[in-house]
Amino acid sequence: MKRELISSGSPFEDIVGFSRAVRVGPYITIGGTATMDINGNTIGIGDITLQTKQCLEIIKVALEKAGASLNDVVRTRMLLTNIDDWKGAADVRASYFKTIKPADTIMQVSRFINPDWLIEIEADAIVSS
Template sequence: MADNRRLISNGNPMETIVGFSRAVRVGQFIAVGGTAPVDKNGNTVGVGDVFVQTKQCFEIIKSALEEAGSGLRDVVRTRVILTDIDNWQRAIEARKAYCLDARPVDTIMAISRFVNPEWLVEIEVDAVVAEPI
């Protein structure tokens, strides 16, 4: 199985310190971990705007999936994690642009806070690269 495991990085220095990857592909399955709304320098994008933050999360996810040899078309599950459940409609409105074609299953949940208090949302996805039909 180790030969079939591919780690996807987005260059976050914490990956090696803490021991995580942006995404992991094993065979046809790809898991993309909690993705925060940050730019390449680690700065929060769209402070105070859950719609903009959700879009940023999906742009990072899209890049990770493409690096893993996949794409948004292969997403089978999304998890939208919010700090304020009342933001769910704006977050889902942003999610729709990235998931309308694949129509994955979805979970929306709220937590008390993230590591960075500027973050209003984090997104996780699972994807399965389809075999030819």
């Protein structure tokens, strides 16, 4: 099967050696997505809702580049540095996935590469066509 690498332009892609997403056949995996703009600047410092929205917007674009959409997502994982932020993050996630209802895991981690990041989100999708 063909392996397609999808970039978001994150400066960490070359540093770490990763792709925002990888598509193999109908399967798309999106790695930990942080709240950055195209220049690597953190969006929404101190605001879990803005950071969650930015992560999901980056994921949405990666899916589109891979020939998919949010409707194809079957699983997400929300990694938070403070589990008490779960409700704010979940409310934003629900606004994107209210009717799609993919499986989800919410967990707390000790920290991310950038201490301003409150959340990273991963997603998996399967394209039926």
